[in-house]
Amino acid sequence: MGVRAFDHWAAARVVHSMPLAALKNSVIGIDAAYYLEHLLSPPKETVMAATGGWPLALEAIISKELNDVQSVGLKLHFVFNGLDYGIKDDPFGHSVASWNTIAKGFDLYEKNMATEAIEVFKEAGAPTPSMLSEFLKMVLHKHGIEFTVAPYSALAQLVYYEKDPSQFIDAIYGPSELFLYGVDKLITKFGLTHGVVEFDDDGVSRRVQNLSVDNSTFSWIDRHDCLDQLGHISPEVFVVACILAGSNLIDTFPPLKDAEVYGQGYSIRDAVGLLMANGRSITALCTHHQNDKGVKRMEYLDRYKRVVTGIKHHIVVTKNGNVETLDAKHTPDDVHDCIGQRLPEELNMYLFRGMIRPRVLNWLTSGTILIAAPFDGGDSLEYQNLVKEQLQPWRKQALGLLAYSCHRYYQKKDITTKFWFGEQHEQKFNIKDLPPTLKDTLRSWHVTQKLVTERQQALEIPPDSPSSALYSAVRSMTDEAFAAKTLRTRPKGDNPLRTTEEVTANVIWRFLQMREYLDKEHKLTPWGVFLEATLKALGPSPIKEQVEAAFVGVELLRFGLLNPSTMFPNYPGAPLRKTETDRRNSMLVSRVACLGTIVHKPRGYSGPLSRHLLAYRSIVSDVRAGLRDLVEMSLVSLFLENDVDRNRDDWMDISLSLPFYEDTSCALGIIVKTYLDELHAKDDPTSEVERANMKATGQDWLRYGDFQASFDDAMMLWDAVYKSVATFDEMFTEKSLWDDVNRWLSLRR
Numbered sequence: 160m161g162v163r164a165f166d167h168w169a170a171a172r173v174v175h176s177m178p179l180a181a182l183k184n185s186v187i188g189i190d191a192a193y194y195l196e197h198l199l200s201p202p203k204e205t206v207m208a209a210t211g212g213w214p215l216a217l218e219a220i221i222s223k224e225l226n227d228v229q230s231v232g233l234k235l236h237f238v239f240n241g242l243d244y245g246i247k248d249d250p251f252g253h254s255v256a257s258w259n260t261i262a263k264g265f266d267l268y269e270k271n272m273a274t275e276a277i278e279v280f281k282e283a284g285a286p287t288p289s290m291l292s293e294f295l296k297m298v299l300h301k302h303g304i305e306f307t308v309a310p311y312s313a314l315a316q317l318v319y320y321e322k323d324p325s326q327f328i329d330a331i332y333g334p335s336e337l338f339l340y341g342v343d344k345l346i347t348k349f350g351l352t353h354g355v356v357e358f359d360d361d362g363v364s365r366r367v368q369n370l371s372v373d374n375s376t377f378s379w380i381d382r383h384d385c386l387d388q389l390g391h392i393s394p395e396v397f398v399v400a401c402i403l404a405g406s407n408l409i410d411t412f413p414p415l416k417d418a419e420v421y422g423q424g425y426s427i428r429d430a431v432g433l434l435m436a437n438g439r440s441i442t443a444l445c446t447h448h449q450n451d452k453g454v455k456r457m458e459y460l461d462r463y464k465r466v467v468t469g470i471k472h473h474i475v476v477t478k479n480g481n482v483e484t485l486d487a488k489h490t491p492d493d494v495h496d497c498i499g500q501r502l503p504e505e506l507n508m509y510l511f512r513g514m515i516r517p518r519v520l521n522w523l524t525s526g527t528i529l530i531a532a533p534f535d536g537g538d539s540l541e542y543q544n545l546v547k548e549q550l551q552p553w554r555k556q557a558l559g560l561l562a563y564s565c566h567r568y569y570q571k572k573d574i575t576t577k578f579w580f581g582e583q584h585e586q587k588f589n590i591k592d593l594p595p596t597l598k599d600t601l602r603s604w605h606v607t608q609k610l611v612t613e614r615q616q617a618l619e620i621p622p623d624s625p626s627s628a629l630y631s632a633v634r635s636m637t638d639e640a641f642a643a644k645t646l647r648t649r650p651k652g653d654n655p656l657r658t659t660e661e662v663t664a665n666v667i668w669r670f671l672q673m674r675e676y677l678d679k680e681h682k683l684t685p686w687g688v689f690l691e692a693t694l695k696a697l698g699p700s701p702i703k704e705q706v707e708a709a710f711v712g713v714e715l716l717r718f719g720l721l722n723p724s725t726m727f728p729n730y731p732g733a734p735l736r737k738t739e740t741d742r743r744n745s746m747l748v749s750r751v752a753c754l755g756t757i758v759h760k761p762r763g764y765s766g767p768l769s770r771h772l773l774a775y776r777s778i779v780s781d782v783r784a785g786l787r788d789l790v791e792m793s794l795v796s797l798f799l800e801n802d803v804d805r806n807r808d809d810w811m812d813i814s815l816s817l818p819f820y821e822d823t824s825c826a827l828g829i830i831v832k833t834y835l836d837e838l839h840a841k842d843d844p845t846s847e848v849e850r851a852n853m854k855a856t857g858q859d860w861l862r863y864g865d866f867q868a869s870f871d872d873a874m875m876l877w878d879a880v881y882k883s884v885a886t887f888d889e890m891f892t893e894k895s896l897w898d899d900v901n902r903w904l905s906l907r908r
């Protein structure tokens with residue numbers, strides 16, 4: 160991130176440092192992507208690329224850093240990127256490069272070169288800052304720190320905040336790309352210094368790290384210093400030179416990559432020199448290099464003009480809540496070609512407040528669904544069939560629900576789905592070919608808080624229960640009398656839904672009907688009965704993570720993907736001990752465990768790894784993401800139909816209360832697989848003594864976690880899924896296999 164070749168040049172010439180206390184009582188606008196990039200470099204959790212999911216330690220690190228900065232008297236306001244904008248040269252390049260690096264790391268790991276493998280995993284560039292945007296929003300919300308989501312670029316929104324006469328912020332912390340938007344001064348780094356304080360705690364000597372305000376600093380750059388150091392150039396020349404140098408907005412001007420001319424690599428001064436040598440004219444420069452293959456391929460001059468137009472007339476949310484372009488008086492009619500299609504302002508507001516993610520909105524505005532390579536590489540027919548065939552109806556359903564709530568322009572939009580594994584697999588459809596009836600069907604939900612509360616009380620679910628709204632919503636529908644009461648559209652003159660709880664409940668019920676767990680009469684379908692039995696088997700008050708894991712398990716059963724078949728024959732890390740039957744059984748149990756989460760301290764995972772289970776985790780993760788898409792579009796349609804009171808401030812509370820917000824790793828599956836593998840290295844794996852010893856040893860694998868609690872959660876999840884499979888045997892052809900595995904597991908757990 161940032162202008163290429165600029166930061167290295169600037170570090171020795173124009174970066175200034177001042178005491179952090181000088182910013183006291185200031186409001187600092189933070190570019191969230193830049194913040195995450197610095198937080199992840201170097202990686203704080205070294206094997207995240209090998210396990211997937213959200214970080215375990217990062218929340219504690221972020222919390223301490225935010226508390227430290229705020230303790231000095233700074234107020235922070237984060238801004239996240241919204242919809243994609245501009246032209247991407249290679250949308251799959253990063254994901255393919257990442258999984259190639261991860262594969263190299265696993266090759267080393269399988270050769271017992273763990274230290275070397277970790278170093279390679281750290282270089283994978285995974286996860287990216289954009290993958291952790293929702294994670295950071297959750298952390299900021301917990302700490303009461305304000306954030307907003309830009310319609311498109313966070314940089315443009317930050318510049319608006321600073322330059323507006325109201326001056327919402329006093330300074331910006333972000334990348335050097337901000338200079339393209341006309342920023343004069345830019346904070347690039349916070350240098351927090353800590354001192355160790357020792358104290359006595361009931362006779363126990365303890366040490367804590369406290370921020371040393373006097374020794375903490377921040378680094379900043381003044382644009383005028385840059386102009387002077389580059390030969391007293393004009394601001395216009397500086398901006399053009401930065402664009403030529405390359406950034407996230409546009410690739411580097413190809414002649415600057417010529418190794419014969421710039422043997423040591425080009426600098427920002429070289430970009431200035433190229434421009435000055437051609438009369439400060441970008442047109443003359445491109446004409447001079449018109450025969451350069453890179454310039455031709457990129458159609459550089461056209462791309463350059465699009466970038467400049469996109470910067471000058473970028474879209475922001477104003478202080479009045481309107482979505483407008485910068486320099487609106489001179490905005491060209493075709494500005495959407497440089498930035499992107501414009502959405503209704505109401506949708507932009509839901510994005511702005513963080514209630515919904517940009518993912519499905521991007522599909523609609525760009526007309527393209529990009530399916531990138533997962534961390535493991537996706538080298539599996541089952542996985543590729545999942546993303547290409549099985550999840551495509553979900554994407555169409557989500558898009559249809561969104562589009563038919565928007566302008567008619569979007570209801571006739573062409574959509575192309577592209578996959579990293581080949582252009583020949585592209586799929587095309589038009590929104591107008593999708594049935595609009597779903598939107599009308601879902602209008603039959605308008606359940607008030609009174610009914611929601613009554614049913615929860617009947618189920619004896621306390622208001623402070625750790626169980627999710629999903630658990631309550633599914634269990635509620637076992638009472639057909641209650642189901643009949645929910646069958647109602649909003650009467651004329653009736654109040655819209657107001658409380659967080661009733662909004663959440665109605666969204667989930669609509670989602671359950673979309674997934675055909677409820678029929679048009681709001682009664683449980685056969686799969687709905689199966690799902691309810693599975694959740695009920697978790698106990699009277701399961702935590703949210705257990706409920707979501709069980710739900711995903713049911714979805715995988717419906718897809719035929721929760722089984723012990725050899726899905727990833729080219730990947731190491733599958734069960735390897737004893738007989739083929741033992742390995743088969745261990746595989747199924749481990750895959751069920753992959754649905755759940757480990758119990759862990761806020762420290763990075765340091766246990767065993769498995770590329771095989773990382774690949775299965777890709778299946779789980781994609782299903783979770785697809786379910787979240789449907790949930791969010793259920794939410795959006797409810798708001799767009801005016802069934803919800805929009806005068807509210809619980810936007811993130813709603814988002815976090817809905818299921819499948821978080822991503823999960825394969826760590827629980829790995830430790831269960833490792834336990835069973837190591838147990839089968841013993842003479843009698845069914846021995847009670849051997850099992851107890853192995854569980855004690857398991858704690859060594861999971862240094863910062865709780866092995867026993869994690870293992871118990873995995874077994875609870877197995878019991879819930881197995882009980883339903885055994886009870887509804889007419890729905891499964893492999894019921895006898897599950898019986899065999901359950902008997903086998905009962906002697907080894």
